[in-house]
Amino acid sequence: MKRRTLLASAAMTAGLALGMATAGFAMDKTKVGFVYVGPVGDGGWTYEHNKGRLAVEEHFGDAVETVFVESVPEGPDAERVMTQMALEGADLIFTTSFGYMDQTINVAKKFPNVKFEHATGYKQADNVSVYSARFYEGRAIQGHIAGNMTESNVIGYIASFPIPEVIRGINSAYIHAKKVNPDVEFKIIWAYTWFDPAKEADAAKALIEQGADVILQHTDSTAPLAAAAEAGNVIGFGQASDMAEYKDGPRVSSIIDDWAPYYIARTQAVIDGSWESVSTWDGIGAGMVGIGDITDKVPASVAAEAMELKAKLASGEYHAFTGPLNKQDGSVWLKEGETASDYGDNGLAGMNFYVEGITAEIPN
Template identity: 80%
Template sequence: MKLTTLLTSAAMALGLAAGAMAADKTKVGFVFVGPVGDGGWTYEHNQGRLAVEEAHGDKVETVYVENVAEGPDAERVMTQMALEGADLIFTTSFGYMDPTINVAKKFPNVRFEHATGYKTAPNVSTYSARFYEGRAVQGTIAGHMTKSNIVGYIGSFPIPEVVRGINSAYIHAKKVNPDVEFKIIWAFTWFDPAKEADAAKVLIEQGADVILQHTDSTAPQAAAQTAGNVITFGQASDMSEYGPSPRVSSIIDDWAPYYIARTQAVMDGSWESAMTWDGIGAGMVGIGEISDAVPADVKDAALAMKASLADGSYHAFTGPINKQDGSAWLADGETADDGTLAGMNFFVEGIEGDIPQ
């Protein structure tokens, strides 16, 4: 009887100790709009999650849910994470903005970090990268390398982030090639390989020999590879498996340092609501290796553009720039302010077509 009591007491003690150890861990949740194996946007966010585990070891526990649709389903997933003890939740797509705010109100002791949005709360921060800086580099390469003078662009959704990217790529392609023309197809999805492949094929049929994308799969790379004589750029991740051609470079989103730092802030009690928007200089936007399919002089021009953006000596939106309707936007030498960029809802002069409403 005494032995049984002792064993029971020991088991209870071990259970309590294990529970205390688990309670000491900081639980970090991630809500992903696509699959972790998409090769692009969600893949890089998941790399950031893995970096949190590596950096903080047994002090953290991470959980994630992938393929979460923007809207009510996202709110359900976030709520469940909070109920299951998450201390910090990263919501990694623009369309999660309102669901994040809604759930945060219900769980004031949980910290939320929303990617690419603009709404904050005492327990909600936002973070994004200046992807448009990477588009300036891509546009420089595209303008030099197109032979047909037609650049195809696969847009995801007509939100400011995507519009900024199109404008930046066009401005910088036009600077090096006054004859360049952009053709834009809106896919109205972040991740749908079939739709993305179809969009790439249509653009190629329309004469595009350069394809840029703001969608997350590698399907446009594969379509270009099949077509031949078409170059592409990796989106969000390096997509280097398609190098040296058609993929000639890429924009790489490096979320790891931010995720590690924000998790540490929750752990040490220093977390505060903030708005972060970093670019090439801070390392949040990386430029993937420029392949040997790009001529040396074009590569040099692209790297010079990257360096000037990184050190702040050049801004991707520097006037003179007019809006699509011909009205003046930026005077010679004037640079765009962050407020205008954050809400950008217009094309620059020279881009044809309307932004869908």
Template identity: 80%
Template sequence: MLRRTLLASAAAATLVGTSLGAQDVTKVGFVFVGPVGDGGWTYEHNQGRLAVEAEFGDAVETVFVESVPEGPDAERVMTQMALEGADLIFTTSFGYMDPTINVAAQFPDVMFEHATGYKQADNVSVYSARFYEGRAVQGHIAGQITESNVIGYIASFPIPEVIRGINSAYIHAKEVNPDVEFKIIWAYTWFDPAKEAEAANVLIEQGADVILQHTDSTAPQAAAQAAGNVYTFGQASDMAEFGPMPRVSSIIDDWAPYYIARTQAVMDGTWESTSTWDGIGPGMVGIGEISDAIPAEVKASAEDMISRLASGEYHAFTGPINKQDGSAWLAEGETAADYTDDGLAGMNFYVEGLTAEIPQ
């Protein structure tokens, strides 16, 4: 009790201090799950942070803490940032969801933005990108270039975002190659290069010649390169240094426009709690250059799919699609809704044809 009072008064003191001392400078904090040099997920969030600095110059001050574990320790880091006078805090991993909500409740005057979660509050917005649109393109390419018909998938944690990615990639690989099989490894980590490389090697040893990853480091790319004749896709960042082989394309997260817009909103005092979920169309999801290591007609059809996804003409989850147990999910021509039961936001089932089980 005493501790809470102390924290609160310290917070009040700091906030007063900030508003008196540095009236014009907006302080923006970032909590990162991996190191900014991971070459993937956190790297791109940090690029967004740098874009905010470049846009506003001296009018903003940004701070970040990297490699923050998902869990109670994240609350400590966020609390520290809020106490040090941050006006806006971006928490950039799914596992920060509850910590963000908890800390936000203690600091009603600080705005929070949580990436990839689904819990909002008056001062907590959520934002995410429709990575599954990029996964659709990956599946479309992977299904056509695989010769062994085995596609390896390095998954991180069994959360809706990851499951959506697996389903989307599988549906579109199956569409172009009915014999395709997915082998899925759950790494239970976002970032552990040695383990990711190990997982890639195991998948390759078991016959996979295309590796998709939902972990953050470039290790699977390097492992695939060492193995030779294996295709990969850059994850979260372009990972172009591994092209044209093994990396044949990539999903690029572009957070910069969103971060700039939200920082601007805090400066203008127009910030409101919102839920943003943008895909290829608005540019939050980018598809990296498709390399010439794959056949030209595959490249052309993938580019066609990208433009249809971007224009909204095609939805990555368009029926008929059954769930893994054979029950109907989407009827012919029906597209998946975002927030209903069985909607995309809370997706916790595989689609028909995947043989593995979701850990739960």
């Protein structure tokens, strides 16, 4: 064979190998799906989950493709969306709301080779992990600030759904507000939504009319902060995201959910084949819960105390639920110095009661 023919043959072989490698790389690209309960522009919960998705894209580059569907109602629509993602080749699907729990389990059974990650739920399977953040640690800090800042001694709380996650937050905020202000009172309105700006605004206005000069929220839009700004003498906090556009108005700090490190780690686990079903519940110490900048509206001494509380929560020196604490009916929950367990009959994961001092009732 002539040298020129040999060179041409070698070039063709190399080209074929490169083409096959390129095709193989494309075929091996990991596809990651995200199902969102709100719009990516909600400024809160979904906004932060989508920031995590974008962090996955930035971290992995062309090795990963991400897809998402926003504003998916909790129910049959969620199951349809998850099924479609799996059918379209998703290797990993993050379902980012508590109400997607049963749908996630149902779809996971049909697609055993797809990995699922469900946010804030508790049902696992061989191909379903669960993950959540200890939001109640951030609520403790908010409660401390709110208890110090209120002049009317009335703090309003906009709650979403009566599930343990939300009840924990109410209790934690109340406990720490009460520690610094024994006269504080909580008024609670259940919005029965995660994201509905109109409902959230109406709830905030109703609480303000009832005398609240501090508004806390476990809903996802900036509407309560807008209502506080309109009232003029009311403060509030960013929820799930910094909501910093209100930092020159009513927003005095925030709880920030940082999902990016978890999303990157779990995607990497799928890529390298080490993924397994786990239950993750991280807080301030692990960086999954952040505290936004405390503005100058908060006295320097109160801000310093809040940051000290954050440091103790992060290190484990202090637990947000430390006795003595009683249940709403006066029965002992935690004895002096005792801290709450995560699980068990009186554990935080299944919390379905208010602590003593809260006069509202938990809806069925």
